[in-house]
Amino acid sequence: MVGALGARSIRQTFRRPQLISPIVVFPTLLLAIQTGGAGAGIELPGFPPVQSFLQFMLAGSMMQSMMLAGNSGGIAFAVDIEMGFTDRLFASPIPRFAIVLGRLAGTAALGLFASLWFLAIGLIFGAHIEGGVPGALLAIALITASAIAVGGIGAAIALRTGSASVVQGLFPLVLVVLFLSSAFFPQELMVEPAKTIAEYNPFSFIVEGVREPIISGIEAKQTLEAVAAIAGIILLGLGLSASALRHRLRTG
C-alpha cells in the first residue's frame, strides 16, 4: 500500500510542472548565479580548501532542492485533502500510517532525484567528488533521508491545515532556513547574526555531512552529526504528523 501511494505521489509530481519546476529550475538557477557571482569567495582567508566554488555549493543546492521537494510533497498532500482523495483513503480499510508514509516515499524519491540531478550537474561542469563513489552514495543517502525528514513536517502542516495555499506559503521559510545555515558559505565567514544562528541550525549539520564527502572525503564526525540531525527532524516530523492525523480524524 505504501508503495502504491508512493508511486502515485511520484507520478503526480512529475506530471505537474508546477510541482517539479521549483525543485529543479529554481535551485539550478541559483546555483549558477551564486557560483558565478560569489565564486571569488574561495580566495578569502579561512575558506576551506576546495577545487572550485561549484564543488562547495553542490551540497547547498541539493539541500535547497530537497527542502523544496518536501514543500512540494506537502502541497500535493494538501491538494489531495482539499479534493477529498484523503477522505476516501481514510474510509478505506488501509492502515492510516500508510497514507502518510506513502506520501513520504514519494518525497524521498524526489530527494533522490534532486541529489542525482545536482551530482550530475557538478560532474558535467568539472566538479570532483573527492570521496569517490562511496562519497557520492553517502551524499545521496543523506539527502534522500533528509527529504523524508522535511517531507514529514510538510505532511504534518498539510494534515493540520488542509490548505495547499498555507503549505505553499512556507516557501519563503525554506529560504530563511537555508540562508541561516552554512548551505551557501562557510559558517566561519558568515556575518552576524547569521553566523551564530548557522552554528546551531540542524540543517548546517546536514549540509556539512553532505558536503564533506564531496570536497574532501568521508569523515565519521560530520556523517554522524548529519545522521543525528536527520533523525531528530524525522522524529519531529513523524510526531507532528501523527498528532495532526489524529486531529484531522477527530475533527473531520
Added chain:
Amino acid sequence: MEAATETLRPAAVAPPAWRTNLATIAALMARARNELLRVPGAAIPGVLAPTIFFLGLNGVFGSLIHLPGFEAGSYESFIVPVSMLQGAGFTGAAAGVNLARDYEQGWVDRLLVSPAPRWVLLGGNVLAAAARAFIPATFVLAIGFLIGVRWPGIEGLIVCYLMVAAMAAAAACWGSMLALHYKSQSAAPLMQAGMMALVLLTPAYAPLALLQPWLEKIANVNPVTHVVEAARQGFVGGVTWADTWPGLLAVAGLLAVLGALALREMRRTNA
C-alpha cells in the same frame, strides 16, 4: 415642434480620445489599487521574498567585501539596490499572474470587447505594477537603513526609484506577454524565474571584475547590468550622468521590446 427643438439642441460632444484613454488607464490602476487594499495579504509575498534575499545574501556573502577589488563601503549598501530591483521584478511578474487569473475568470474577455485600444489595456496593467513596486522597494530600503545602508542622497534615491519603477514596468510587460500567450496561472514560475535570472545575471553579488568569466561575459551583454549600476551608484559613491544614462537607455530598450511583444500577444488574443 419637438423635431425643431432637437435640431436646435447642440449635439453631445464626445471627449477626446486621449482623455478617454487616460481615464481607462486610471480606472485599471484604481482596480489594481483596490485589489491591494481589499486583500493586503496578497502583497506580502512580493515584499517578503526580496527582504529575505536582502538579509540572507548580506548574512551569507557579506564577507566578500574583504576581497581585493571590492570597493563598496559595505556589502549591505552594495546589495540593497539589487534586492529593490528584485522586488520590482517579482511585482511585475505578479502583474502577469494576475492578468492570467483575470483571463481564466473571463475579465480579460470583457475588457477586449470594450472600445478601449489594446495598448491602453496593457498600459493600465503595466503602470499599476510600476506604482506597486514602490512598496517592496521602500520596505527593503527601510530595513537596509536599519542595518546600516549608506544614505544615497536625494539624487541617488530618485535614480534608484526610477530604475525600480521602470524595471517593474518591464517585468509586467514580460509577465503580461506570457500570461496572454499561455492563458494560465501555471506559467507563473516562468514569469518569476525569467525576471530573477535577468536581475541576478549581472554584477549583483560582486563587481564585474570579481565575477567568474562566464558570468562576466553574460553580465556585459545583459542590459539589466546598466540598470543595476545606475540604481546602485548613490549607495556606493556619487551619482553621475555617465552611470545614469546607460541605465535609462537600458530600461527604455527593455520597455520598447517587451512592451511590443506584450502588445502583439494582446492583439492576437481572441483576434
